[in-house]
Structures are given as structure tokens and as C-alpha cells.
Amino acid sequence: MTPAAAPYRGRFAPSPTGDLHAGSLLAALGSWLMARHAGGEWWVRIEDLDRPREVPGAAGRQLAALAAFGLVPDGPVVRQSDRDALYRAALDRLLLSGAAFACHCSRSDLAASGGVHRRCVARARRADPSVRLRVPDGSVVAFDDLVCGPQRQDVARDAGDFVLRRADGYWAYQLAVVVDDAEQGVTDVVRGADLLDSTPRQILLQRALGVPTPRHAHLPLLLDAGGRKLSKSDASHPLDPARPLPALRAAWRALGQRDGALDDATDAAGALAAARRAFEAERIPASRFPSIAAAHNGGDANRP
Template identity: 45%
Template sequence: MNYVGRFAPTPSGALHFGSLVAAVASYLDARANNGSWLVRIEDLDPPRTVPGSVDAILCCLDTFGLHWDGQLMFQSQRQSAYLEALEKLKKQDRIYPCSCSRAQFQTNPLYLCPCLNSPPSQKDVALKITPPRINVTIDDTIIGPQTQHLADEVGDFVVQRKDQLFSYQLAVVVDDAEQKISHVIRGSDLYQQTPRQAWLQSCLGYHQPVYGHLPIITNNQGQKLSKQNLAAALDLSQAPALLSQALERLGQIAPCSLRQAPVTEQLAWAITQWDIAKVPKRMQDPIAFV
């Protein structure tokens, strides 16, 4: 199988250091395996898209020497593909309409959705899917094998929202299949979602990629670096120093002579030396510059 990796940012703002670590890891794993590296813009939710952020993301990747292959994919242009997958799941009698709100589940852990047995009459409903009572094991290349019981630990989950937008779970599975993604290297904040994606892949007849989940980069308060937590945008004028820090976080310690070298030199060294086994399973210390 040809190696095809990907980086899939959400255009809700500029990339931060956590984004850089994920992008560098997926890029290096692809290049070290003589593979392709694709970029997908996950603009599935239009209200979350910040004007100008796509150009800013692409400029940032270019500045750090992370040049992608092929054409960009935009989830906002993929609605027909998601609808086709949804129809396939409907034909398998796995989908049902649900009028319950997210708040009902969040405020009451014992809340039992009545919609499966008593379909709602209104039109503004979400579409949910019921996973089987099985264990799904992901043999993660970074954190090792992890098992999740779908029915007990996940339960029914949304594949199309009430506003008719498709869920991330469905979209990412369809897009990975379309792009023939063989390896997914991403943050461990998405690990808990991986078993349900693997199950959807089996339902839709898709190949399951190899997964590797990176430890989360945190700020001084121990919070995951994210746009919601106001993580600082990458300072492009400091690209060599930031790239060196990203490599260090990934367990790829460059020689002192390369710490301030141009990004092209650092990446050339890192590709030849890349060892995913050296990626730590967790980050011990928060970063200091946010």
C-alpha cells in the first residue's frame, strides 16, 4: 500500500504551536516513508470559519517548509459525498431521527432518548446511528493498543445535525477514504473518537488507516493549546526556533548546530532521522511561551 498521510486543520483561526507539532509529525512520518502528504481544510461548519484563515494556514505551512502534495480538499465542497454515505447507512437500517437536544444529555447522565422507539414528528431533527455492542481495538502506533466498547462508552451518535450539517465523524471517514489516506497522525484529543470512525469505515466498506495519536501540548494552566483557549498564533518570523521546539517535543532532538538552521535544513535532517517510537506518550511540561 502506498503511504498517504494528511493534515486537516479547521479554519477557525491561525495555527498555534500544538497545530505545528501535529503538522510536523504527520509530514515527517509521510516523508520518511516515501509517502504523500495531503492537506484538507475541515470547513464543515461555516459559522466557525474565520475569513482569511485558510490563506493564513497555508502561508504558515509554507513558511515552515511543510509543502503538501496534490490539490487541497475542502469539506464544504463535499456535501454530495457525505449524503451518499448517509444514504448507504440508511439502507442498512442503522439511522434514526432524534429531536433531543445536546443539553438534555449533558445535564442528565441517565437521560434515555425516546426517539429510537418513538420517532419524532417534527422536521428539524438530527440523524443518529446506533453502534453494536462490540469492542473496537485500535492498535495505535504511538500510545499502543486501546479498546473501546462502542455501545457502553459511546452510545448512539450524530451523523447529521439538526441544521443539516454533517457530523465530523461521518465527514472525516468519507474524506479519508476519498483521499486514500493510509496513515493518520493527529492529536490524542481525537483518540476517543477513533473507534467509532473505525466502525463507520467497516459499515461503509472503507479501508481503515493506521492511526497514531500524539500527546497534547498544554499551556501553563495545563489546558490543551487551542483556539478556544486563546492559544497564541505562530510567530512566522521565529519559524526556525519554533520548528526546533516542535521536533524536540516529538522526541527528535536535532544537533545543536541545527537548532537555528533554516527550516529546510531542519526538515531534511528530521526526515532521515524520524523515529515514531521516540515520540513520547505524554507531554511532561507545558510550553512556556504562550
Template identity: 45%
Template sequence: MEQIGRFAPSPSGRMHLGNVFSAMLAWLSIRSCGGKLVLRIEDLDPDRCRREYADQLKRDLEWLGLTWDEEQTPQSLRSEAYHEMFSRLEEKRLVYPCYCSRVELHAASAPHASDGTPLYAGTCRNLTDAQRAAKTKTPCWRVAVPDEDVSFTDGLQGAYTQNLARGCGDFIIRRADGVYAYQLAVVTDDAQAGVTQVVRGSDLLSSTPRQIWLQRQLGFPEPSYYHVPLLVAPDGRRLSKREKDLDMGALRRRYTPEQLLGMLAHACGLLSHSESVRAGELAGEFSWQMVQKENIVITNP
């Protein structure tokens, strides 16, 4: 069976060092097993995503030598596919409209997950048809999750279990403005691209159980997951696109592609010291057993 990986960036700004790190590991993982890499532009949010950012993102990946074999249709053009999956969930009576305001959702009295994230209290789950008809606010749509544990073994982080009711609650799959939400879109896209291997940042580890649950409801196969460490500043802050000195514009002025890849490969344990190296050279020796699990502190890139 051919292995298919993907790199799925959001074009909301210039790629930064953390994006490059995830892209490098996704590329190395799939190339090391002779598989195929799909590039997907995750541009669901029309307010933040721009075409010029997507074009620049591709140029930066090509500069790094992290090429792809095919490109999936951008998410902004795939509403029909998401609607079909939404309808399947609707037929199974798993979705319902939610009229709650942002203030209600984030009230101090609202339930919270163990990490402090607000959980939806299920306020609108069991409204009657009459109660819904009386509402004037345009609703978002949520999927009703069971009080059920979902477990999987991450290829890097190891065993992970989450109770859906207590860990994520009923989550949004379509916003009030009609835009389909990330969780439904990514599950649909991965299935339709035949993705067998998902490599992404460990900040998305807690999203995986709900995505696996969606895959099971929709009859999709479950890919393997590898959640890679985040790059953080010395004070523990996650590097982001706001750190302009770490975006690809600044990095390309300071490094060659080989220097940048060598620095990141050394930081995660693939090389014993930082040296200039091409992506293809790293792929031949790549093993997930060499990659560290813990977040990586970047002091002076």
C-alpha cells in the same frame, strides 16, 4: 503500496503551537517513508470557518517548510459525497432521526461515558412511524451502534479498545440544519483520498473506534493511526486558539521556522536539545519510537 498521509486543519482561527506540532509530526512521518501528503481543509462548520483563515493557514505551513503534494476539496464543497455515504448507511437501516433537545441530552439523569461525557440514551432509536410523524422539531440523524468492542493498535499510544454502546453511544452523522457531522465526513474523506496513515492529536483517540466501525460498514480500508501528545500549559490546560501568544502570528515574530521546528522536535524527543533545524533534516532521522506518548508541558515558548 504508497503511503498517503494527511494534515486536516480547521480554519476557525490562526494555527497555534499545538496545530504546528501535529502538522510537523504528520509531515515527518509520511516523508520519512517516502509517501505523499494530502492537505484537507475541514471547514464543515459555516459559523466558525472562514476562507481567509484557510489561506493564512496555507501560508503558515509554507513558511514552516511543511509542504503538501495535493489538496483535497474542502469539506464545505463535499456534501454530495457525504450524502452518498449517508444513503448507504440508510439502506442498511443504521440511521434514524433524533428529535431530542439539547436540554434533554445534557440532563443530569442522562447516561454518561466513563470520562463524564454525556451518552445518548437511544430515546428516538425505536420510535414508530406514527410517533415520528407527530414530531414538529427538525431532527438530526444518528447512526445506531451495536453493543460491540472495537479494538485497534495505535502506532504511538499502543492497544486501545472501546465498547461502542458504552463509550460513544449512537452518534450524530447529520445535524438538524443539514450539515454532515465530522465523524462521517472524515471517514469519507480519508477513504476517497486513499489515506493510509492518520496522524492527529490524542484528544481524538476515543473517536477512532467509531470511525473504524463506520469504515467497516461502508467497506472502506482502515488506515494506521498515530495519536500524538497534546501541548498543555503548566496548569494542565490544553493549548488552544484562544492562547493568542501561541498562535502563528506571535510565533512568526519571535522565531525562525528552523527555531520553531527545533523547539518542538526537542520537546517531543526527536532532538536531544533545542536547535535550529529544517523539516527535511528531521525527516531523515525520524522514528515513532523516539516520540513521547505523554502530553507535553509548554512553559515559555
């Protein structure tokens, strides 16, 4: 007898490096619509691991803005900064099994290989080494993205042994997001296409930890006139929570949805209700970024 599939649970996971802007609203709305379309839950997680880049008060303003736009999570909001014990337990398991190892290499040590670690070439031992996942040669990961289509990456060649805990003691994004998604029962990861290139590493790590791999859907990015992701651009102005309708309608259009579907709405609740009725997942456009395979054959890939 085939086990029943887990109920749909999606999430939106902003980093508190600034206020909510149009690009982050697109990701929030897209993930919320995919969850509601599947009759599932939508959760919010604050990814506040990178303390040097965190803007004081940004997380609170992001949550307040989401509420003003009617995007209220179905479960408790969690913060990665409170989950150190979970990450430590996962790292200890990987170290004990030999899947992870301490590495004394610095960025300058790996400059000749373009930052890709295939063996330790450190010129000196470090007091606080990083910890990396061991990625054997031939570690090719393929998956079907629900928006961007079939993806394939040779993780050993293109990313190498990637960092799980940084030399400065901070947890790496790859470890934290995998542990969090598994612990929270996330079945579907819907996020911006700038993270498409990270997905094969996360799948390898999920396999090493023996946790489920979610389905993935990577949404189109909002770019400025120079082709930069909006969050890294001077054009990434904070949204006005007092005027949610223009921003919701703009995000709706960027998701490729039918013009006019939200025109009769007079408030955020009405706009979201109309969006739920009219949403067609198959209309979401594929990323303006190239696929993983194209990116690693001379394309421009963002690699977090």
C-alpha cells in the same frame, strides 16, 4: 497471493478556527515526518464544516504559514465545504441499509443519560431531525495506536448512537472525516491525542460503509500551565511565518526527537531536511492524556 499494501498516504487536516499555532504545527510536522519516514505522501485537507466557528481568512493564513514552514502537500488541498455530495451519498447508503436512523432527541432529552443515545426518548418530533449511526450493544472496538499503544472502547456504552448529520443541517465530524479519508486513499491518520477517543467511532463507521480502516498514530498535545489543550487556551498565539526555525525546533523537541539535530539549519528547508535524516518514530512520547480505557474509568477524556 496476499495483495500489496497501499502506498503510505498521510494528511494534516486543520480546522480554520484560527491561525496556525504551536500545537497545530506539532501535528503538521509530526504527520509530515511520519509520511516522509515511510517514503509516502502528505496531503492537506481544510476541515471547514463548522461554519459558525470558522474565522474568515484563517484557512488561507494556515496554508500560507505551512508553506513558510516548508510543509507543502503532495496533492491538491481539498475543503470539506466542497464535498457535500460525497457526504450525502454516504449517509443515503447508511440510511438505506438501516445502519443509520433519524433521531428527534435534543440535548435536554438525553441529559439523564449523560448525552449517550441508546434509544429515542424525544418529547417532541423535530422538523429537521439529526441522523445517527445505530451502534448495537456490545460494539467493542480495539486497535493498536502506533504511539499510544493498545486501545479498547465499548462504543455503545461510552458514546452510544452517534451523530452523522446534525439537526441544524451541518455534517458531523465523524462522518466527514471517514468519507474524506476513504475517498482520498489515506492509509495513516497521524493527529493529536485529543482525537484518540473518536477513533473507535470512526472504525465502526468505516466498517458500516465498507471502507478501509487506516493505521493510527496519536501525537502528544501541547498543554498550557492549566493543563488545557493549547488551541483552547489563551496561550495559543499564532506562529510567526517570518521566523520558522524557532517554532520548528520547538515542535521537533515536543515530538521527543534528539536535541541539536536541527541546530545547524539556517532556514526552514534545511531544518526539514535535517529532521528527515534524524527522525526516529519510536521516540515520539505517548500522549499525556490517558488511554481510552483509562479515560472511561474516571479519567479526563476529550470527546469531540
